[in-house]
Amino acid sequence: MKGWMLHHRQAAAQALRRLAGTPLNTLLGALVLGIALALPAAGEMVLANFQRLAQRIAAAPQISVFMALDAAKKDVADVESRLRKHPQTREVRVVPREETLKRLKDSEGLGEVLESLPRNPFPDAFVVLPGDESPAALEAMREEFAGYPRVEHVQLDSAWVKKLDALLRLSRLAIVLLAAVLGVALVAVTFNTIRLQILTQQEEIEVSRLLGATDGFVRRPFLYFGALQGLAGGLVAWLAVLGATFLLRGPVAELAGLYGIDFTLHILPLADSTLLFGLAALLGWMGAWLSLTRHLSK
Amino acid sequence: MIRFDQVSKRYPGGIAALTGLTFAVESGEMIVLSGHSGAGKSTLLKLIPAIERPTDGAVIVNGQNVSALKRAAVPYLRRNLGMVFQDQKLLHDRSVFDNVMLPLAIAGVAVRDAGRRVRAALDKVGLLDREKAMPVALSGGEQQRLAIARAVVARPAILIADEPTAHLDDATAADIAAMFHAFNQVGVTVLVATHHEALFAPYMTRRIVLSHGRLLA
Numbered sequence: 001m002k003g004w005m006l007h008h009r010q011a012a013a014q015a016l017r018r019l020a021g022t023p024l025n026t027l028l029g030a031l032v033l034g035i036a037l038a039l040p041a042a043g044e045m046v047l048a049n050f051q052r053l054a055q056r057i058a059a060a061p062q063i064s065v066f067m068a069l070d071a072a073k074k075d076v077a078d079v080e081s082r083l084r085k086h087p088q089t090r091e092v093r094v095v096p097r098e099e100t101l102k103r104l105k106d107s108e109g110l111g112e113v114l115e116s117l118p119r120n121p122f123p124d125a126f127v128v129l130p131g132d133e134s135p136a137a138l139e140a141m142r143e144e145f146a147g148y149p150r151v152e153h154v155q156l157d158s159a160w161v162k163k164l165d166a167l168l169r170l171s172r173l174a175i176v177l178l179a180a181v182l183g184v185a186l187v188a189v190t191f192n193t194i195r196l197q198i199l200t201q202q203e204e205i206e207v208s209r210l211l212g213a214t215d216g217f218v219r220r221p222f223l224y225f226g227a228l229q230g231l232a233g234g235l236v237a238w239l240a241v242l243g244a245t246f247l248l249r250g251p252v253a254e255l256a257g258l259y260g261i262d263f264t265l266h267i268l269p270l271a272d273s274t275l276l277f278g279l280a281a282l283l284g285w286m287g288a289w290l291s292l293t294r295h296l297s298k
Numbered sequence: 299m300i301r302f303d304q305v306s307k308r309y310p311g312g313i314a315a316l317t318g319l320t321f322a323v324e325s326g327e328m329i330v331l332s333g334h335s336g337a338g339k340s341t342l343l344k345l346i347p348a349i350e351r352p353t354d355g356a357v358i359v360n361g362q363n364v365s366a367l368k369r370a371a372v373p374y375l376r377r378n379l380g381m382v383f384q385d386q387k388l389l390h391d392r393s394v395f396d397n398v399m400l401p402l403a404i405a406g407v408a409v410r411d412a413g414r415r416v417r418a419a420l421d422k423v424g425l426l427d428r429e430k431a432m433p434v435a436l437s438g439g440e441q442q443r444l445a446i447a448r449a450v451v452a453r454p455a456i457l458i459a460d461e462p463t464a465h466l467d468d469a470t471a472a473d474i475a476a477m478f479h480a481f482n483q484v485g486v487t488v489l490v491a492t493h494h495e496a497l498f499a500p501y502m503t504r505r506i507v508l509s510h511g512r513l514l515a
């Protein structure tokens with residue numbers, strides 16, 4: 001057991017010595033692997049942030065009911081009372097057309113445009129919070145409300161959430177596929193690095209075997225080398241994504257502010273960072289393992 | 299300690315290097331193996347650490363049938379044998395110290411302990427002051443002594459040497475022969491293949507002579 005630990009320590013130390021012995025190669029290798037890994041890692045960072053944003057915005061589904069532009073006050077009051085009496089509405093908020101006009105006039109940029117219009121372009125509207133949030137119930141309500149007199153349009157605000165959700169799922173799948181492709185590239189790069197190493201260490205391998213080295217003893221330093229190089233690549237990728245996050249944080253906050261959202265770009269979540277490092281090391285190890293199995297003579 | 303039982307070795311291509319060898323080496327002996335070039339001395343020595351396998355017969359080392367040993371068990375056999383190769387097989391990108399350290403690293407000897415043992419082995423062959431040198435910086439005799447230090451550092455019970463005095467002048471070769479005698483004196487069983495028979499004659503307990511792969515004496 002002690003001998004086993006010693007062997008692993010020695011193999012890791014030897015792998016580190018080989019990495020440190022050729023600093024330029026090590027750096028280039030780490031950069032190649034790092035750039036490959038940075039793509040899916042950056043995608044994951046963006047996606048994680050989008051998910052946070054989506055969750056915050058779409059806390060509860062809403063139904064927006066818009067009246068016709070020329071609807072009379074009486075019609076509006078009639079629809080309001082019907083909405084309030086409806087057994088499946090939890091809350092009904094009235095949004096009078098004058099209020100909408102005023103709010104948008106106050107906001108930057110649009111004021112002058114609206115001033116120049118001959119009449120108020122906005123209809124009276126209601127925002128309904130449903131008691132039952134199941135998609136079927138929402139859909140039934142949408143149809144029912146649309147049938148009320150003088151109602152022009154009913155919008156289900158959960159529809160875009162669903163669409164966004166589908167989009168996020170698709171993006172996640174794209175990132176996983178991208179990671180898989182680049183993971184194969186990482187394995188291939190390590191495979192080749194280790195092949196070259198085996199060639200240059202041919203003599204040492206032969207002599208070690210003559211002196212009683214097991215396969216494990218011969219292979220271990222290469223496996224550690226592969227894993228460490230993968231890990232270095234993971235670190236480069238992580239740092240690149242970290243740098244990008246900080247660079248984008250200001251502009252993204254500004255953009256979000258234009259939509260009235262208070263949003264800070266977060267760095268790659270801990271779970272994803274751990275996954276990145278773990279996968280990078282594992283793939284490097286695998287590349288080395290395959291190369292050893294293929295190139296080490298028996 | 300070592301027993302050959304009707305051992306034959308035929309290399310691919312049909313060359314019969316050894317034919318029907320039967321002999322035994324007892325613990326504590328110092329055997330000199332001689333014979334013309336191509337007689338099969340190196341082949342015989344390579345059968346003991348299972349570098350080559352016999353085509354026929356059995357090679358028994360410490361009660362273990364080496365000729366039928368599983369691949370995975372071979373390293374453990376080799377760790378109990380000290381070997382000086384005809385072509386030395388030193389690692390030229392490692393210092394004298396690190397060359398001698400290699401068998402101990404392979405055996406998993408703790409580093410501090412190992413350092414002490416490497417210096418003791420270098421001391422025995424008179425290379426203690428050259429531990430930081432690279433092998434290319436050593437003379438032929440010094441390289442040979444380095445190979446011997448590496449063979450004995452793990453304190454094997456059996457020491458096998460293939461032409462340890464090749465290309466050396468008589469005085470240096472005599473030093474090396476005396477060195478093997480010293481190891482034999484402390485209980486190591488020694489097997490030396492050599493053309494310098496006369497130098498080893500005063501120390502040997504027995505002589506094995508090969509001719510065209512057959513035992514002469």
Ligand SMILES: Nc1ncnc2c1ncn2[C@@H]1O[C@H](COP(=O)(O)OP(=O)(O)OP(=O)(O)O)[C@@H](O)[C@H]1O
Binds near residue numbers: 309314336337338340
């Ligand atoms: N790997 C090999 N493949 C084929 N034939 C070989 C191989 N090794 C040795 N032989 C042949 O086997 C025979 C014995 O060779 P070996 O090296 O054992 O002789 P030796 O007694 O050690 O000679 P020397 O004194 O020159 O070292 C020779 O005919 C040689 O050509």
Ligand SMILES: [Mg+2]
Binds near residue numbers: 339340341384460
């Ligand atoms: Mg020979």
